[in-house]
Amino acid sequence: KAGVTQTPRYLIKTRGQQVTLSCSPISGHRSVSWYQQTPGQGLQFLFEYFSETQRNKGNFPGRFSGRQFSNSRSEMNVSTLELGDSALYLCASSPRGTNTGELFFGEGSRLTVL
Amino acid sequence: GQQLNQSPQSMFIQEGEDVSMNCTSSSIFNTWLWYKQEPGEGPVLLIALYKAGELTSNGRLTAQFGITRKDSFLNISASIPSDVGIYFCAGQRSNNDMRFGAGTRLTVKP
Numbered sequence: 001k002a003g004v005t006q007t008p009r010y011l012i013k014t015r016g017q018q019v020t021l022s023c024s025p026i027s028g029h030r031s032v033s034w035y036q037q038t039p040g041q042g043l044q045f046l047f048e049y050f051s052e053t054q055r056n057k058g059n060f061p062g063r064f065s066g067r068q069f070s071n072s073r074s075e076m077n078v079s080t081l082e083l084g085d086s087a088l089y090l091c092a093s094s095p096r097g098t099n100t101g102e103l104f105f106g107e108g109s110r111l112t113v114l
Numbered sequence: 115g116q117q118l119n120q121s122p123q124s125m126f127i128q129e130g131e132d133v134s135m136n137c138t139s140s141s142i143f144n145t146w147l148w149y150k151q152e153p154g155e156g157p158v159l160l161i162a163l164y165k166a167g168e169l170t171s172n173g174r175l176t177a178q179f180g181i182t183r184k185d186s187f188l189n190i191s192a193s194i195p196s197d198v199g200i201y202f203c204a205g206q207r208s209n210n211d212m213r214f215g216a217g218t219r220l221t222v223k224p
Contacts, residue, residue, distance in 0.1 A: 004156070035214075042202075042214055042215070042216045042217060043157075043202065043204075043214035044214075045211075045212055045213075048210070055210070056209075056210055056211065090156050090157070092156070100145065100162065100164075101145040101147045101162060101204065101206040101212060102147070102159055102162055103149075103157075103159065104159070105149075105156030105157050105158070106156050107154065107155050107156050108155075108156055
């Protein structure tokens with residue numbers, strides 16, 4: 001069974017630009033959640049989607065948004081990038097939503113903002 | 115910032131030694147989980163705990179869900195070089211809100 005796939009793996013952007021990251025969950029998993037990982041703040045929850053609906057949202061500004069498609073694939077978008085948005089963005093899928101907390105993570109998309 | 119207090123931040127141990135790390139919080143959690151992350155990869159689930167007082171093993175790993183529901187610990191027995199990585203605790207509340215600890219970076223010297 002293929003794992004969670006995230007693209008792109010690495011990208012470099014400049015301040016003010018916007019970025020879209022993609023996540024394909026494990027086949028059959030309907031929940032996709034996104035996390036930001038930085039050395040200073042650790043792993044922080046961004047949002048979770050289940051059956052194309054945002055079910056939970058973390059404490060991030062509106063520049064961070066996401067969506068989920070009917071095939072459970074998900075994208076997240078960050079607009080008007082700031083230097084502090086440089087981070088590893090991790091996507092995780094779960095078969096039943098995050099109710100059990102059992103998350104299967106992808107390898108992440110490492111974003112550098114210059 | 116982090117909502118879970120995980121300690122120690124890092125550990126340097128000799129192969130064969132036992133390791134213990136823990137996570138505490140001022141809040142109650144319904145589920146405690148432990149993940150391991152290796153360089154260039156996403157975290158991988160090691161152990162999930164669903165009941166206060168629960169003690170669960172996965173090979174050389176043992177974790178417990180604290181009786182107060184505000185803490186958890188992870189033990190690794192007889193460490194080996196491939197145990198190297200960052201170990202994260204995670205707590206989940208009833209509203210699915212999940213928080214992570216800052217991680218414990220484990221180095222094992224052969």
